Amino acid sequence: MKFYQRLAFFLFGLLIGVIFLIYFLGAKAESRNVTFCYLPNCRVLKDIRNKPFHYSEEASAVLAESWIDTLDIKNTLTYGDVDFSKSNIKEGNAKLYVISGKTQNNIPVVLEILNYEKKAVLKTIQKE
Known part of the structure; x- marks a missing residue:
């Protein structure tokens, strides 16, 4: 052969x-x-999504407004982009992550999330 x-x-x-x-x-x-998350953006978002999620008082006040809701937060935590130049900053026992995304009405939004070892807390919500 x-x-x-x-x-x-x-x-x-x-x-x-x-x-x-x-x-x-x-x-x-x-x-x-x-799911297979090998890139840093995917790994950070997956880590935040898999922890118990809490809202700060400031974030709850913004959620009471009509331009954003919890579904927009979940979509941003699934499809958003982590700004690593402003993220991974120690704040006490947590790391601060800045995640940008869009609402269902295409309003750009920026989330600041404190990522603790056992939970994640939404610190602020801002229109971009």
Whole structure:
């Protein structure tokens, strides 16, 4: 058997193996609701979302206004962008993260979140 025939059989088998892994392991990850966060922005947002979430008095006062609600906060914590130049600052036992996003009405919003070891607290909400 010549080299190019062996190479063709090898590549064909490799292709079948990769398709098998993608199909079965991908379905297994989706059924268990597993997400793969390797980038810093994704890791910070996932860490904040997985902790008990609390609101400060200032944030609760802004939420009482009609331009933003808790669904906008959750969407910002899912799809927002962390500003690392202003974030990861120690404030007592917590780290401050500044996250920018948009409301459902396309109003730019900036959230300041204190990320403690066991909880996350929304400190302020600002229109950008």
